[in-house]
Amino acid sequence: MKELMTGNEAIARGAYEAGAVFASAYPGTPSTEILENVVLYKDKIYCEWAPNEKVALESAIGAAIAGARSLSTMKHVGVNVAADPLFTFAYTGTNGGFVLISADDPGMHSSQNEQDNRNYAAFARILMLEPADSQEAKVYTKLAFELSEKFDTPVMLRVTTRICHSKSLVELEDRIEVSMKKYGKNIGKYVATPANGKVMRYKLEDRIKAMETYSNNTDINTAMYHGSDIGVISSGVAYQYAREVFGDEASYLKLGMTYPLPMDKIKEFAKKVKKLYVIEELDPYIENQIRMAGIDCIGKEIVPSIDELNTDILRKAVYGIESEAVTSEMAAVVRPPTLCAGCPHRGFLQVLSKKKNVMISGDIGCYTLGSAPPLLAMDTCICMGASVSAGHGAAKAFANAGLDTRVVSVIGDSTFFHSGVTGLMNVAYNKSNCITVILDNRITGMTGHQQNPGTGFTLMGEPTVEVDIELICQAVGIPKSHIFVINPLDLKETDQALTAALALDDASVILAKWPCILKKFSDQDKEDFDLSPGKCEINQEICTKCKTCVRTGCPAIHSGDNIEIDEVMCTGCAVCMQVCPFNAISREVK
Amino acid sequence: MAAIKNILLVGVGGQGTILASKILSSGLVMAGFDVKMSEVHGMSQRGGNVSTQIRFGEKVYSPIIGKGEADLIVAFEKMEALRWLEYLKKGGKMVINDYEIPSAPILMGKVAYPQGIIEELAAKADISVFKAAEIATGLGNSKMMNVVLLGALVKALNVPGIDWEQVIKDNVKANFADLNIKAFNMGLAQV
Numbered sequence: 019m020k021e022l023m024t025g026n027e028a029i030a031r032g033a034y035e036a037g038a039v040f041a042s043a044y045p046g047t048p049s050t051e052i053l054e055n056v057v058l059y060k061d062k063i064y065c066e067w068a069p070n071e072k073v074a075l076e077s078a079i080g081a082a083i084a085g086a087r088s089l090s091t092m093k094h095v096g097v098n099v100a101a102d103p104l105f106t107f108a109y110t111g112t113n114g115g116f117v118l119i120s121a122d123d124p125g126m127h128s129s130q131n132e133q134d135n136r137n138y139a140a141f142a143r144i145l146m147l148e149p150a151d152s153q154e155a156k157v158y159t160k161l162a163f164e165l166s167e168k169f170d171t172p173v174m175l176r177v178t179t180r181i182c183h184s185k186s187l188v189e190l191e192d193r194i195e196v197s198m199k200k201y202g203k204n205i206g207k208y209v210a211t212p213a214n215g216k217v218m219r220y221k222l223e224d225r226i227k228a229m230e231t232y233s234n235n236t237d238i239n240t241a242m243y244h245g246s247d248i249g250v251i252s253s254g255v256a257y258q259y260a261r262e263v264f265g266d267e268a269s270y271l272k273l274g275m276t277y278p279l280p281m282d283k284i285k286e287f288a289k290k291v292k293k294l295y296v297i298e299e300l301d302p303y304i305e306n307q308i309r310m311a312g313i314d315c316i317g318k319e320i321v322p323s324i325d326e327l328n329t330d331i332l333r334k335a336v337y338g339i340e341s342e343a344v345t346s347e348m349a350a351v352v353r354p355p356t357l358c359a360g361c362p363h364r365g366f367l368q369v370l371s372k373k374k375n376v377m378i379s380g381d382i383g384c385y386t387l388g389s390a391p392p393l394l395a396m397d398t399c400i401c402m403g404a405s406v407s408a409g410h411g412a413a414k415a416f417a418n419a420g421l422d423t424r425v426v427s428v429i430g431d432s433t434f435f436h437s438g439v440t441g442l443m444n445v446a447y448n449k450s451n452c453i454t455v456i457l458d459n460r461i462t463g464m465t466g467h468q469q470n471p472g473t474g475f476t477l478m479g480e481p482t483v484e485v486d487i488e489l490i491c492q493a494v495g496i497p498k499s500h501i502f503v504i505n506p507l508d509l510k511e512t513d514q515a516l517t518a519a520l521a522l523d524d525a526s527v528i529l530a531k532w533p534c535i536l537k538k539f540s541d542q543d544k545e546d547f548d549l550s551p552g553k554c555e556i557n558q559e560i561c562t563k564c565k566t567c568v569r570t571g572c573p574a575i576h577s578g579d580n581i582e583i584d585e586v587m588c589t590g591c592a593v594c595m596q597v598c599p600f601n602a603i604s605r606e607v608k
Numbered sequence: 609m610a611a612i613k614n615i616l617l618v619g620v621g622g623q624g625t626i627l628a629s630k631i632l633s634s635g636l637v638m639a640g641f642d643v644k645m646s647e648v649h650g651m652s653q654r655g656g657n658v659s660t661q662i663r664f665g666e667k668v669y670s671p672i673i674g675k676g677e678a679d680l681i682v683a684f685e686k687m688e689a690l691r692w693l694e695y696l697k698k699g700g701k702m703v704i705n706d707y708e709i710p711s712a713p714i715l716m717g718k719v720a721y722p723q724g725i726i727e728e729l730a731a732k733a734d735i736s737v738f739k740a741a742e743i744a745t746g747l748g749n750s751k752m753m754n755v756v757l758l759g760a761l762v763k764a765l766n767v768p769g770i771d772w773e774q775v776i777k778d779n780v781k782a783n784f785a786d787l788n789i790k791a792f793n794m795g796l797a798q799v
């Protein structure tokens with residue numbers, strides 16, 4: 019049976035068919051839907067959202083050492099977070115098959131950077147596979163488990179946005195039940211002390227040689243000979259672009275396994291063609307190795323290494339042909355994503371944006387959208403968790419220089435659990451006076467509503483304990499008197515809390531608690547919050563068109579000849595009503 | 609080898625482009641084509657623009673297209689038609705929903721919604737324009753707009769031998785099947 023599947027669905031299916039029994043991940047575009055599909059097989063695969071990628075990877079490592087076929091999935095930057103265990107796990111090797119899925123985002127559709135994680139495979143010395151469509155995503159996932167066990171190595175399946183989110187036809191097969199590998203204590207293998215590590219380091223080189231031999235012989239590294247004028251080496255989705263641009267006359271060496279590279283096969287291919295192209299998205303990962311082997315080729319001098327590729331870009335790079343596009347002088351107005359109507363972050367950021375002499379140390383989540391006009395309520399955004407720790411450093415630097423600039427660090431609930439807690443510990447321990455704001459919207463919003471340790475549910479839908487954020491803050495050393503729990507949609511309460519926190523010369527926390535408006539509310543949410551939907555309306559006779567409400571950036575408010583509120587979009591959050599200087603806005607609870 | 613056809617569906621988050629492209633691609637698969645479909649979601653729920661690309665033929669390699677490569681663009685929103693115009697192949701067709709969703713800078717009154725989009729597009733390409741939202745509202749469910757547009761798309765695409773009513777039944781909730789088929793047929797009649 020063939021089915022149209024995204025790469026992410028296909029990877030989940032591959033894990034199922036391969037007999038995987040354990041999966042742990044932290045969400046991140048474009049990887050998120052892998053576990054959201056693995057959970058469809060939850061009677062066979064135990065799966066979970068971990069608080070961050072390091073924990074996810076380590077959990078999967080533990081399961082693999084115990085003998086289970088395990089996987090961990092994450093976006094490219096997640097591998098940075100998980101790099102520490104990954105590099106040493108490459109030394110120890112595994113017991114049950116272990117697969118790490120790294121989902122890169124060329125073109126930065128929804129990421130803060132564009133790193134090419136193929137470099138990680140070479141850096142950590144782990145076997146890497148790169149599927150080029152959904153069918154391969156499934157087949158390679160299965161193969162990855164086998165190779166992991168065959169070579170006693172973690173395997174990285176490296177995919178990109180266009181593999182993850184494109185659908186193509188997949189042939190479904192049955193699941194093979196794989197029994198747990200026997201666990202046995204093996205200190206020399208699994209305890210990476212310096213003495214053991216040294217032994218492992220040499221063994222690793224032997225393993226790489228064995229893997230290279232495999233790479234030279236496997237048919238997932240295939241040469242397809244047509245003409246001898248042009249030869250193209252490529253992998254992943256870039257192969258698909260190349261295949262279309264160079265057409266049926268060129269010869270291809272399509273690489274499905276890209277660490278270690280099949281250098282013998284590459285040499286043989288290079289000899290048979292007059293002109294050799296290496297077509298890669300992002301870094302010259304393959305090209306550099308080929309050049310180092312003394313083979314001449316054409317690559318990054320013509321193919322851009324920034325942004326994702328497509329056939330159009332490639333055709334221009336190779337043949338200098340610009341496609342004939344229909345153009346217009348008229349331009350469409352940009353359509354940037356915005357905080358939703360009713361988003362609780364708007365209330366808090368609206369109030370914060372009015373504070374003077376404040377540095378807003380930002381983070382990654384929906385609230386980052388508050389950095390855009392009109393709110394401009396964010397000064398920095400580096401990586402998950404950086405708001406709290408970078409805020410601490412900035413506060414220390416300002417204080418040391420005798421400046422009275424204050425720092426407000428803004429972080430979401432999921433991001434706080436991910437890596438904000440350790441930063442807050444530093445704030446308390448090393449005594450800066452930052453104000454750490456935790457925007458607890460009761461869910462992981464930005465990536466599409468995943469459960470997290472604060473929501474009371476697991477990925478598999480079971481009720482569980484909830485992290486008590488207030489208690490965590492107290493436990494790391496923020497006194498109860500310095501913790502303000504507020505409703506961020508109540509602007510007066512929010513302003514009072516910020517004013518009080520700014521008046522303190524100690525570290526403080528503002529915990530802004532209100533559920534994401536798009537969330538499927540739990541019974542607990544319905545009990546804890548007044549979620550009765552209302553609608554706001556502007557009395558046109560009182561409205562002076564001062565546009566104060568427009569400057570909250572609410573997408574339900576339209577500014578034309580009149581200022582009006584879209585009845586369908588409005589959720590009755592009443593931020594506009596509270597900022598209106600003329601009391602022209604009222605709310606009717608329906 | 610039969611030439612590959614490229615279709616681009618563009619709109620704004622929440623307009624239902626994804627369901628429309630899902631129905632379309634299942635129909636094409638049933639007809640025996642190789643199909644690739646690519647969508648960029650991510651921040652679509654936050655009011656950004658969304659696009660889905662569908663390519664079909666005997667054998668499809670790339671999941672995405674470049675500028676000047678779409679045989680057919682279906683714009684669920686008028687300004688999005690303008691935004692994606694450069695992806696249209698010379699001689700390609702556009703189906704446009706005459707419907708405006710102002711973006712953030714327009715809502716804030718910083719710039720105006722561009723005037724004369726339809727006239728401009730008509731001068732540049734072969735376009736069909738109609739008000740899918742009104743048709744859907746006429747059917748008593750404004751959410752049907754996407755299926756109305758799907759009907760128009762299928763007509764403009766003109767691939768014979770696909771039982772679209774069956775494909776729709778397979779892809780929507782049973783109690784909504786009749787309404788969806790009605791919406792689809794109303795769309796068919798628009799092009």
Ligand SMILES: Cc1ncc(C[n+]2csc(CCOP(=O)(O)OP(=O)(O)O)c2C)c(N)n1
Nearest residue numbers: 046096382383384430431432433462463464
């Ligand atoms: C290391 C890393 N992992 C994952 C992501 C993807 N990501 C961006 S924001 C986010 C979650 C934000 O959730 P939360 O902090 O609760 O804020 P919300 O979006 O709900 O406002 C995730 C998982 C990332 N950018 N970096």
